[in-house]
Amino acid sequence: MAQTLLQVEDLHTQFFTSRGVVRAVDGVSLHIDVGETLGVVGESGCGKTITALSILRLVPDPGKIVSGRILFRGNDVVKMDDDEIRDFRGNDVAMIFQDPMTSLNPVTRIGSQIEEAMTAHKRFTPEQAKSRVIELLTRVRVPSAETRAKDYPHQFSGGMRQRAMIAMGLANEPSLLIADEPTTALDVTVQAQIIQLMKQLNRELGTAMMLITHNMALVASLCQRVVVMYAGRVVEEGPVEQIFKSPQHPYTWSLLRSVPRVDEARKDRLVSIKGLPPDLSNPPPGCKFHPRCPFVIDRCRVEEPPLGEVGPDQVARCWVLMRNVSEGDVATAKQSSISVAAAENLKAPVADIGTKSGS
Amino acid sequence: MMQAPEKAPLTTVAADPIILRVQDVYKHFPIAGFGGLAVRAVDGVDLEIRRGEALGLVGESGCGKSTLARLITALLPVTRGKIIFEGQEITKMRGGRLRRMRRKMQMIFQDPFASLDPRMTVGDIIQEPLDNYGIGSGKARQRRVQELLRLVGLNPNFTNRYPHEFSGGQRQRIGIARALAVNPSFIVCDEAVSALDVSIQAQIINLLQDLQREFNLTYLFIAHDLAVVRHLSDRIAVMYLGKIVETAGRNDIYDHPQHPYTRALLSSIPVPDPVVERTRAPILLKGEIPSPVNPPSGCRFHTRCPIARVPGICSEQEPPLEPHGQRDQLAACHFAGEK
Amino acid sequence: MALAAPALEQAVDWEVAEQQIGLWQDAWHRFRRNRLAVLGAGLVLFLILVAFLSPLLVHFHLIWNPGTQDVANIEVGPAQAGHPLGSDELGRDTLSRLMFGSRISLSVGILVQGIILPIGMAIGLAAGYFGGRIDNLLMRFTDIWYAFPDLIFVLVLVSVFGPSLLTIFGAIALVNWVGLARLVRGQVLAIKEKEYIEAARSSGSAPLKLILKHLLPNALGPIIVTVVFGIPSAIFLEAVLSFLGVGIQPPTPTWGQMVFDGYEAIYANPSAVVLPALAIGFTLLSFSFIGDGLRDALDPRMKR
Numbered sequence A: 001m002a003q004t005l006l007q008v009e010d011l012h013t014q015f016f017t018s019r020g021v022v023r024a025v026d027g028v029s030l031h032i033d034v035g036e037t038l039g040v041v042g043e044s045g046c047g048k049t050i051t052a053l054s055i056l057r058l059v060p061d062p063g064k065i066v067s068g069r070i071l072f073r074g075n076d077v078v079k080m081d082d083d084e085i086r087d088f089r090g091n092d093v094a095m096i097f098q099d100p101m102t103s104l105n106p107v108t109r110i111g112s113q114i115e116e117a118m119t120a121h122k123r124f125t126p127e128q129a130k131s132r133v134i135e136l137l138t139r140v141r142v143p144s145a146e147t148r149a150k151d152y153p154h155q156f157s158g159g160m161r162q163r164a165m166i167a168m169g170l171a172n173e174p175s176l177l178i179a180d181e182p183t184t185a186l187d188v189t190v191q192a193q194i195i196q197l198m199k200q201l202n203r204e205l206g207t208a209m210m211l212i213t214h215n216m217a218l219v220a221s222l223c224q225r226v227v228v229m230y231a232g233r234v235v236e237e238g239p240v241e242q243i244f245k246s247p248q249h250p251y252t253w254s255l256l257r258s259v260p261r262v263d264e265a266r267k268d269r270l271v272s273i274k275g276l277p278p279d280l281s282n283p284p285p286g287c288k289f290h291p292r293c294p295f296v297i298d299r300c301r302v303e304e305p306p307l308g309e310v311g312p313d314q315v316a317r318c319w320v321l322m323r324n325v326s327e328g329d330v331a332t333a334k335q336s337s338i339s340v341a342a343a344e345n346l347k348a349p350v351a352d353i354g355t356k357s358g359s
Numbered sequence B: 001m002m003q004a005p006e007k008a009p010l011t012t013v014a015a016d017p018i019i020l021r022v023q024d025v026y027k028h029f030p031i032a033g034f035g036g037l038a039v040r041a042v043d044g045v046d047l048e049i050r051r052g053e054a055l056g057l058v059g060e061s062g063c064g065k066s067t068l069a070r071l072i073t074a075l076l077p078v079t080r081g082k083i084i085f086e087g088q089e090i091t092k093m094r095g096g097r098l099r100r101m102r103r104k105m106q107m108i109f110q111d112p113f114a115s116l117d118p119r120m121t122v123g124d125i126i127q128e129p130l131d132n133y134g135i136g137s138g139k140a141r142q143r144r145v146q147e148l149l150r151l152v153g154l155n156p157n158f159t160n161r162y163p164h165e166f167s168g169g170q171r172q173r174i175g176i177a178r179a180l181a182v183n184p185s186f187i188v189c190d191e192a193v194s195a196l197d198v199s200i201q202a203q204i205i206n207l208l209q210d211l212q213r214e215f216n217l218t219y220l221f222i223a224h225d226l227a228v229v230r231h232l233s234d235r236i237a238v239m240y241l242g243k244i245v246e247t248a249g250r251n252d253i254y255d256h257p258q259h260p261y262t263r264a265l266l267s268s269i270p271v272p273d274p275v276v277e278r279t280r281a282p283i284l285l286k287g288e289i290p291s292p293v294n295p296p297s298g299c300r301f302h303t304r305c306p307i308a309r310v311p312g313i314c315s316e317q318e319p320p321l322e323p324h325g326q327r328d329q330l331a332a333c334h335f336a337g338e339k
Numbered sequence C: 001m002a003l004a005a006p007a008l009e010q011a012v013d014w015e016v017a018e019q020q021i022g023l024w025q026d027a028w029h030r031f032r033r034n035r036l037a038v039l040g041a042g043l044v045l046f047l048i049l050v051a052f053l054s055p056l057l058v059h060f061h062l063i064w065n066p067g068t069q070d071v072a073n074i075e076v077g078p079a080q081a082g083h084p085l086g087s088d089e090l091g092r093d094t095l096s097r098l099m100f101g102s103r104i105s106l107s108v109g110i111l112v113q114g115i116i117l118p119i120g121m122a123i124g125l126a127a128g129y130f131g132g133r134i135d136n137l138l139m140r141f142t143d144i145w146y147a148f149p150d151l152i153f154v155l156v157l158v159s160v161f162g163p164s165l166l167t168i169f170g171a172i173a174l175v176n177w178v179g180l181a182r183l184v185r186g187q188v189l190a191i192k193e194k195e196y197i198e199a200a201r202s203s204g205s206a207p208l209k210l211i212l213k214h215l216l217p218n219a220l221g222p223i224i225v226t227v228v229f230g231i232p233s234a235i236f237l238e239a240v241l242s243f244l245g246v247g248i249q250p251p252t253p254t255w256g257q258m259v260f261d262g263y264e265a266i267y268a269n270p271s272a273v274v275l276p277a278l279a280i281g282f283t284l285l286s287f288s289f290i291g292d293g294l295r296d297a298l299d300p301r302m303k304r
Ligand SMILES: Nc1ncnc2c1ncn2[C@@H]1O[C@H](COP(=O)(O)OP(=O)(O)OP(=O)(O)O)[C@@H](O)[C@H]1O
Pocket: B029, B039, B040, B041, B059, B060, B061, B062, B063, B064, B065, B066, B067, B068, B224, B292
């Protein structure tokens, strides 16, 4: 019954820079069903945004889609000509960015910008477009839409701008909405309003959504399925409930345990991931996560694991898998982050440090 | 030798369980060219911080958290009110006396890129407070800088490198090492982890917790992420439009919030658990935080409050911060505890 | 260190993200890669050498004395009668006058900036750092100063105090400090708001230390660039004054003076005009190249 809307197959997108080739997206495969909400998570720089931009064929210079297929309702986006791609961007997908101010034109009224989005793709006549603007702004719950449509972007607050962006995204009734960190720049109370709005739109209009974020809680709140990315690759994928209940990739596990929960009294240390994500122009051999992985074994350093089935609809790219990790190793992964020896040396009263010799 | 000029005997100071008192403090920034108009960033705040605790301060963007932090660390002068640190009124201090006082309270800043001087080496940055207070000899200072680097998990041989050679998380640790250099008793962290990526954020949160335990530090921990604040703090204060609207223990504030704003704020936060998320019903507030230039009359939350009696007492009379709910819990609402 | 167990080492973050070289070093690398800037620097070094060595060369009779009037050979062309670059209407050697002229031009450029630097920095720093009423007062003062047209101001000063070396240097400096003061003020205002200044204050740095250790080093890049760009404009202004006949007085050779003198016989003896004009042009260009190179080199956003 689930009908596939978008199918990305073995996508490679690379940036050809003076420092070398940056493999921003390195063999990503994922799919989104009609009406579904897919979360894409990972630390910054792991290729989430570039994956989204590749789907829209909007990869900035010096980047290029090197290989792979992006099938939208069976048509390959990678092979589309200019007319087709414009049509695809206008009518089938829309993207919402993190900072709404940079993607709105500061000198054009909000209403006119939404109108332009509609008439540019010839989906609606100018008259239809005019009346739809008010309808859309009301739909995204901009109060007194009729008068606010005449405002310029700077007259809107951050949350209202994000609403206007969503209205613009919905203008041509796309079947897929890609949202890149849509609430990161907003306050919690406003973020809650936007989450609520996106949930409602998904329910009322059946728009499929690809939500890119580093906020695990947002994924839990909005998505049915989740893809975890690391160093330009998918490292784990599965239904949200399963991934949150029994993550199998150490990276997913660490991400989930690195954020405290507001509904829990402080119980446990947070899991932190040592070091930094790799430089994608020179990634480590074997498993890309091995330099930071607390559960690394020898094999990880030389051979990269494939994406393997680890549960119903759940796949992970790991030789070890969390279900095989012992309690003891988990406890070590949460150990103290300060140097106890240094702390002891520093506890001497400051005024005396001149006389105390180092141990 | 350093402490010689200080008059207050050390024993009585240490006995006072309240390390910092903020009493009816105001900070208004006049708007140039608009006559009497001013941004009322901090507008009558009362607050106490106990020795050894971590007090969390939360609130939406622009509600005055950073301004309050800068008043407490005397980086900004108050418009009105008193701030008393270890029994001494710092709002009256200036020059050398103020500088000596500051040794006991340090600050960790939000932006790991803007808070380190790009033209100084990491060693010089961490050593600067030691130089300023004339602590130890040259050799001992250098040794201390290396110990501090080791303490925060950085290579002690990095002293000759420049800040731009480090990642965001590493820079934040340098900032922490600088703050710890002079053995302060009180540290203000203004959004010290907000600019960091999730996994790095966890490193710094763990580090701050370990340091507090190891050195008996008192923290004022400012953040807009309530989950992080709850994790790190013993007590939490909620700020709205320049005023504290509620303070309580970190569990009481979540289990029995008294102020409607606290309740809405807490319910807004998604939880990384899809099962809980399916049933969580956030209280959605209308609109956004009003301008601090011209805050609403009476209770300044009445324009967004779901239980406001308007017109009525809420728009006419400002509710005082009074005990409500649990022990040690204060809220500023005429209908505290009602839903 | 018994406590430095392997478990602990594991938690330590030993890696560093980017390249490992200081900011000034980095700037030097970038400067060196800018060919025009290096060429400019080479030319200026050469000129400085010439300026220092020319009296010595005269002493050992390697070149003519610039004041000697070789009346037998007036207005000869290059490479004639022992004048490598010809002679002027009084029979003075053009090469030697050019070499001695560089002394005036360079000292005008460099000394004037030397006078401007402390004035501009002091006023700019005071206005920017203290702000408020001091800032207002100082900036109104500079505005008024700025309102006078440069050339007229200098002409008035020179005609009142006479065209001595001191007056000319002073006059040129007096019209040029305003730009630097404004720049310094702007820099200080921008840097004052940076978090690292707050951080330094909260770690107990006194105001003087703040200014010397944090404000100045961070404002220095643009200041250096402005000062270097100021050198050619001072040289040019002196040349114009000489050309107008109110500059450094004869017989002291200056390039502007030489253009002015040779101008009357431009057809008969073009080299007497062309050569000093070229010298002025190349010097201006060299300093501009250096300025450009410095501007790029001192901007950390310009990656190598
Ligand atoms: N120097 C200043 N001049 C004028 N207004 C100021 C100044 N500093 C802060 N403000 C204003 O005071 C109010 C409170 O600012 P503050 O920085 O304390 O907020 P905050 O709670 O820290 O917000 P955020 O979460 O965004 O950091 C804001 O409206 C801000 O614009």
